[in-house]
Amino acid sequence: MKPVSIIGIGKTAFGAFTGQSILDLALEASRKCLKNGNVQASRVEAFYLGNFAGPAFVGQNHVAPYVASALGLGNVPATRFEAACASSGSAFFHAWGAVAGGLYDLALVTGVEKMTSQPTARVTDILASAGEVDGEVRAGATFPALFAMIARRHMHQFGTRRDHLAAVAVKNHGNGAKNPDAHMRKVITAEQALAGRMIADPLTVYDCSLVSDGAASALLCPAERAGEFASQPIRVLGVAQASDYLALADKEDITTFPAVRRAGEKAYQAAGVGPEQIDFAELHDCFTIAEIIAMEDLGFVPRGEGGPAVASGFSALNGPKPINTSGGLKAKGHPVGATGVGQICDLALQMRCQAGERQIPRANVGLAQNLGGSGATCVVTILGR
Amino acid sequence: MTVYDCLDCGKTYTAQPAFCRCGDRQFRSRETSGRGRVYSCTTLYAAAEAFEKDLPFQIAIVVLDGGGRLTARIAGAPVAVGAEVLLREQRDGVYFFAAV
Numbered sequence: 001m002k003p004v005s006i007i008g009i010g011k012t013a014f015g016a017f018t019g020q021s022i023l024d025l026a027l028e029a030s031r032k033c034l035k036n037g038n039v040q041a042s043r044v045e046a047f048y049l050g051n052f053a054g055p056a057f058v059g060q061n062h063v064a065p066y067v068a069s070a071l072g073l074g075n076v077p078a079t080r081f082e083a084a085c086a087s088s089g090s091a092f093f094h095a096w097g098a099v100a101g102g103l104y105d106l107a108l109v110t111g112v113e114k115m116t117s118q119p120t121a122r123v124t125d126i127l128a129s130a131g132e133v134d135g136e137v138r139a140g141a142t143f144p145a146l147f148a149m150i151a152r153r154h155m156h157q158f159g160t161r162r163d164h165l166a167a168v169a170v171k172n173h174g175n176g177a178k179n180p181d182a183h184m185r186k187v188i189t190a191e192q193a194l195a196g197r198m199i200a201d202p203l204t205v206y207d208c209s210l211v212s213d214g215a216a217s218a219l220l221c222p223a224e225r226a227g228e229f230a231s232q233p234i235r236v237l238g239v240a241q242a243s244d245y246l247a248l249a250d251k252e253d254i255t256t257f258p259a260v261r262r263a264g265e266k267a268y269q270a271a272g273v274g275p276e277q278i279d280f281a282e283l284h285d286c287f288t289i290a291e292i293i294a295m296e297d298l299g300f301v302p303r304g305e306g307g308p309a310v311a312s313g314f315s316a317l318n319g320p321k322p323i324n325t326s327g328g329l330k331a332k333g334h335p336v337g338a339t340g341v342g343q344i345c346d347l348a349l350q351m352r353c354q355a356g357e358r359q360i361p362r363a364n365v366g367l368a369q370n371l372g373g374s375g376a377t378c379v380v381t382i383l384g385r
Numbered sequence: 386m387t388v389y390d391c392l393d394c395g396k397t398y399t400a401q402p403a404f405c406r407c408g409d410r411q412f413r414s415r416e417t418s419g420r421g422r423v424y425s426c427t428t429l430y431a432a433a434e435a436f437e438k439d440l441p442f443q444i445a446i447v448v449l450d451g452g453g454r455l456t457a458r459i460a461g462a463p464v465a466v467g468a469e470v471l472l473r474e475q476r477d478g479v480y481f482f483a484a485v
Contacts, residue, residue, distance in 0.1 A: 120431075121431075121432070121433060121434045121437055122434060124431065124432065124433045124434075125433040125434050125435075128433050134400075134478075135400070135455070135456060136456035137433075138477075138478050138479055139444055139456045139457055139458055139479050139480070140429065140432060140433075140436045140439065140442060140444055140458060140479075141444055141456055142429065142431070142432060142433055144429075144431065145427050145429050145444060148427035149425040149426060149427050149444075149445075149446060150425070152425045152426060152427060152466060153424065153425040153466065156425070156466045156467075197430070198428075198430045199429075199430055199431050200427045200428065200429045200430065200431070201427055201428045201430075202427075203427075247456070248446065248456065249446045249454045249455050249456045250454070254424075254425065254446070
């Protein structure tokens with residue numbers, strides 16, 4: 001396999017954008033990415049699109065060739081990847097594989113979701129379809145409810161507390177307030193988070209990520225050719241995808257995600273690093289408990305110690321291992337199909353020292369973890385400069 | 386409550402699948418007491434469209450005595466992790482448990 005580099009990134013702001021279609025969003029991120037990589041559209045050899053539910057959210061199927069043709073990519077292969085909230089992480093993984101394997105020299109990956117044109121209950125319905133429709137969803141489970149059961153069990157087994165969950169929300173909102181592209185730029189206090197409207201106990205509205213519109217893109221080429229295009233190429237040190245049961249009840253232990261552990265192990269192995277060499281990370285905080293468990297599953301902290309670690313400042317912007325410097329899904333926003341590539345763009349911004357007010361001093365090796373459903377898909381990507 | 390044991394590996398399911406994960410497709414159905422224990426639970430205050438009329442309501446992952454796990458609704462008083470529950474009814478493919 002050839003080493004692969006990211007030579008361009010581009011993204012829209014994340015937010016609620018009335019009047020901007022799924023196509024508008026995908027084009028904006030893709031165009032910015034091509035410009036960032038200094039690459040003509042006609043040179044791109046393949047297009048990989050991450051999109052969870054274009055058909056349900058906006059009634060549009062066959063989104064990949066729709067975007068590719070509007071971008072002027074010509075008649076290249078254009079394929080949509082669906083892996084719930086890990087859709088664009090999965091698209092990135094497959095694009096990496098094609099470039100590393102020598103199939104293409106220039107592959108464009110774009111993730112997009114247009115969510116805010118539907119009412120909340122309908123959005124909840126569409127998101128729930130990433131769970132087991134014939135089982136848990138029929139019983140009334142929503143994604144907040146599934147992660148609430150995960151949080152409840154984590155509390156029961158490890159003594160994790162609601163103020164630990166709130167510490168994740170406070171940290172990520174603080175970081176998001178420094179990110180001009182974030183959906184919600186609002187600093188919150190622990191008291192606010194704890195007093196938030198209950199969605200599925202113990203999770204309040206402050207424990208849940210946002211329903212957003214947005215898109216993000218990355219351009220990949222073999223590392224040996226990166227110098228032709230980009231002044232600041234970022235190396236893909238390792239990337240891996242793993243899967244698991246769709247239904248939460250099928251997992252013997254819901255306080256850990258085997259797919260996260262497996263993808264993490266494979267990505268660490270490919271990169272030749274361990275958790276202690278990771279300078280910073282973007283972790284999939286679809287719910288506050290998910291960031292805590294990801295820290296544990298990726299080996300940043302021992303099992304059960306994620307909550308107290310966040311509360312101690314371990315993962316703060318000025319802490320030893322900053323997590324979700326972008327604001328995370330919690331504050332930056334969570335246009336589900338765009339999230340995986342969005343995380344990769346945010347790692348790259350830090351590594352290029354372009355993260356503005358939220359820039360951290362040491363960003364040589366970064367990790368992105370993109371989760372689908374209640375752990376049925378996970379993609380872990382490790383980047384280096 | 387009926388559960389289904391794989392004849393080959395013995396894994397227990399609460400709904401009979403076409404194939405067991407071991408690859409076998411022969412199952413023996415077995416009647417159980419419908420008793421189990423709450424592994425985790427939550428009360429919902431926001432739901433998908435079809436369930437908004439039921440709010441607030443509680444769901445739980447129930448581990449059945451003698452094997453099998455499922456996500457079910459809780460009827461009556463709210464339960465906590467570790468609570469003993471018993472199947473009350475099955476309606477439209479949904480199991481409703483209540484505290485013992």
